[in-house]
Amino acid sequence: MSVNFDEIIQRAGTNCTKFDKRFAVFGDSHVTPLWVADMDFAAPHEVTAALISRAKHPIYGYTFAPDSLYEALISWVKQRYHWSIKQEWIVLCPGVVPSFTAAILALSEVNESTIILPPVYFPFFSAVTKSNRQLTLCPLSYHNQRYEIDFDRLAALEDNSRILLFCSPHNPVGRVWSRSDLEQLIKIAQEKNWIIISDEIHADLTYPEYQHTPLARLAEEFENIITALAPSKTFNIPGLNLSALIVPNAKFRQAILNFFDQLHINPANPFSITAFETAYQKGANWLDELISYLSCTRDQVADYLTKYLPAIQLVKPEGTYLLWLDCRSMRMTDSELKRFFIHQAGVGLSPGILFGDEGSGFMRMNIGTPRSNVLAALEKIKKAYV
Ligand SMILES: Cc1ncc(COP(=O)(O)O)c(C=O)c1O
Structure with a gap:
C-alpha cells in the first residue's frame, strides 16, 4: 500500500510542540511551522495499529x-x-x-x-x-x-x-x-x-x-x-x-x-x-517511500531557490529532513533575519545562530511536511522578499 505523504493532517490542538507552541516561540500563532524536528506525516500504519491494539488492553x-x-x-x-x-x-x-x-x-x-x-x-x-x-x-x-x-x-x-x-x-x-x-x-x-x-x-x-x-x-x-x-x-x-x-x-x-x-x-x-x-x-517500506518523497521535496526547494530566491542558498543535504539555508546574501543581522521570516514572511524557521556562532546568517527549514506546505512557505518568503 502506498503512503499518501501529501495528506494534510491537522495537528494544532493536540498539544503538539510544533503547532501549539508557535505563539510562545515566535510571538505569532499563525506562522507556517517549519521548525522543531518532527514531521507532519502519519507514522507507519502498522505502528498505529499496534498501538491501538495495545491500548485496547486497559491496564x-x-x-x-x-x-x-x-x-x-x-x-x-x-x-x-x-x-x-x-x-x-x-x-x-x-x-x-x-x-x-x-x-x-x-x-x-x-x-x-x-x-x-x-x-x-x-x-x-x-x-x-x-x-x-x-x-x-x-x-x-x-x-x-x-x-x-x-x-x-x-x-x-x-x-x-x-x-x-x-x-x-x-x-x-x-x-x-x-x-x-x-x-x-x-x-x-x-x-x-x-x-x-x-x-x-x-x-x-x-x-x-x-x-x-x-x-x-x-x-x-x-x-x-x-x-x-x-x-x-x-x-x-x-x-x-x-x-x-x-x-x-x-x-x-x-x-x-x-x-x-x-x-x-x-x-x-x-x-x-x-x-x-x-x-x-x-516500517522499512514506509521509510523507503518517505525518503523518495523527501528527496523530491528537497530537489524542488533547490530549484525554487535558484529560480526565485537566489539570495538564499541551499546547502545541499545528504541526509535529514532539515535544510540549512545560507541567507547571508540577504544582508540582514540575525535579529533582522528572525524578524523577516516571522513577521514579513509568516514562516517559522529555526535561526541558524541557535546552532552556534558559525550559524550566523543561516536558517534551518524542516521539510518533513506535505510538499504543498513547503512550496506555500517558499511563496510567502518570495513575496515578502522581492
Ligand atoms: C542530532 C539530534 N540528536 C537528538 C535529537 C533529539 O533526540 P531526543 O528527542 O530523543 O532526545 C535530535 C532532534 O532533533 C537531533 O537532531
Missing part, C-alpha cells in the same frame, strides 16, 4: 522491553548497515539527548572537556555546559556550500578533552560523513584516547545518493565508541520517547547503567516499546 502498568524489541533493533542495523551488535551492548534510554548527557556525566570528570563540531544541534552545547563539564569547540569548515570536519584543528587540540560528541548524519548541515571522514576521525580519537559518542539519530534519513556508515562498525576493536540510535526521527514517533545507546565497552556500559539506576529511570512504557519494536520490524 497500563510497569513494563519492560522484551527480547523481541532488542532483536528488532539488532536485525534493523544488520540489514540496513551490515553492522552486527549484541543485545548485551544495548542500553535503552528515554531520549537521545538524555542518553548522551548521561554518558557525558558518567564517563567524564568536571575538569574534562567534551568536543563538539559546530554549527551543531544546540543541545550538544547545553548537554555539556549543564553537566558542569568543559566545552571545546572545533568548528566545521565551510567552503563552496559544503561543510567538512577540520581534521588538522581536531588533531592539534591539546587540552583536557575526554569525549567527542559527534553528529552523524549532521544536524543542521546535512552531511552524511564519508567512510574516509569517519576513518580519519577514528584515527585521531585512538591516538588521543578519546571516547566518541556518535549521535546517529538521523542515520535512516539518508538520501538515495548517499550511504550512512555507523562509525562503530569501522572500528570494532576500538571499544571507545558509543552510538545513539532511535526510531523516533525515522518513523516520526519522537513523542514516544524511547532510544538506545549501543555500548560495546562493558565498563562504560556499567557506568551509564549505574547512572540511570541512580535516577530510577525505566525507559519502557507500554506504548514506547510497542511503537519501537513494530517500527523496526515493519
Whole structure:
C-alpha cells in the first residue's frame, strides 16, 4: 500500500510542540511551522495499529522491553548497515539527548572537556555546559556550500578533552560523513584516547545518493565508541520517547547503567516499546517511500531557490529532513533575519545562530511536511522578499 505523504493532517490542538507552541516561540500563532524536528506525516500504519491494539488492553502498568524489541533493533542495523551488535551492548534510554548527557556525566570528570563540531544541534552545547563539564569547540569548515570536519584543528587540540560528541548524519548541515571522514576521525580519537559518542539519530534519513556508515562498525576493536540510535526521527514517533545507546565497552556500559539506576529511570512504557519494536520490524517500506518523497521535496526547494530566491542558498543535504539555508546574501543581522521570516514572511524557521556562532546568517527549514506546505512557505518568503 502506498503512503499518501501529501495528506494534510491537522495537528494544532493536540498539544503538539510544533503547532501549539508557535505563539510562545515566535510571538505569532499563525506562522507556517517549519521548525522543531518532527514531521507532519502519519507514522507507519502498522505502528498505529499496534498501538491501538495495545491500548485496547486497559491496564497500563510497569513494563519492560522484551527480547523481541532488542532483536528488532539488532536485525534493523544488520540489514540496513551490515553492522552486527549484541543485545548485551544495548542500553535503552528515554531520549537521545538524555542518553548522551548521561554518558557525558558518567564517563567524564568536571575538569574534562567534551568536543563538539559546530554549527551543531544546540543541545550538544547545553548537554555539556549543564553537566558542569568543559566545552571545546572545533568548528566545521565551510567552503563552496559544503561543510567538512577540520581534521588538522581536531588533531592539534591539546587540552583536557575526554569525549567527542559527534553528529552523524549532521544536524543542521546535512552531511552524511564519508567512510574516509569517519576513518580519519577514528584515527585521531585512538591516538588521543578519546571516547566518541556518535549521535546517529538521523542515520535512516539518508538520501538515495548517499550511504550512512555507523562509525562503530569501522572500528570494532576500538571499544571507545558509543552510538545513539532511535526510531523516533525515522518513523516520526519522537513523542514516544524511547532510544538506545549501543555500548560495546562493558565498563562504560556499567557506568551509564549505574547512572540511570541512580535516577530510577525505566525507559519502557507500554506504548514506547510497542511503537519501537513494530517500527523496526515493519516500517522499512514506509521509510523507503518517505525518503523518495523527501528527496523530491528537497530537489524542488533547490530549484525554487535558484529560480526565485537566489539570495538564499541551499546547502545541499545528504541526509535529514532539515535544510540549512545560507541567507547571508540577504544582508540582514540575525535579529533582522528572525524578524523577516516571522513577521514579513509568516514562516517559522529555526535561526541558524541557535546552532552556534558559525550559524550566523543561516536558517534551518524542516521539510518533513506535505510538499504543498513547503512550496506555500517558499511563496510567502518570495513575496515578502522581492
Ligand atoms: C542530532 C539530534 N540528536 C537528538 C535529537 C533529539 O533526540 P531526543 O528527542 O530523543 O532526545 C535530535 C532532534 O532533533 C537531533 O537532531
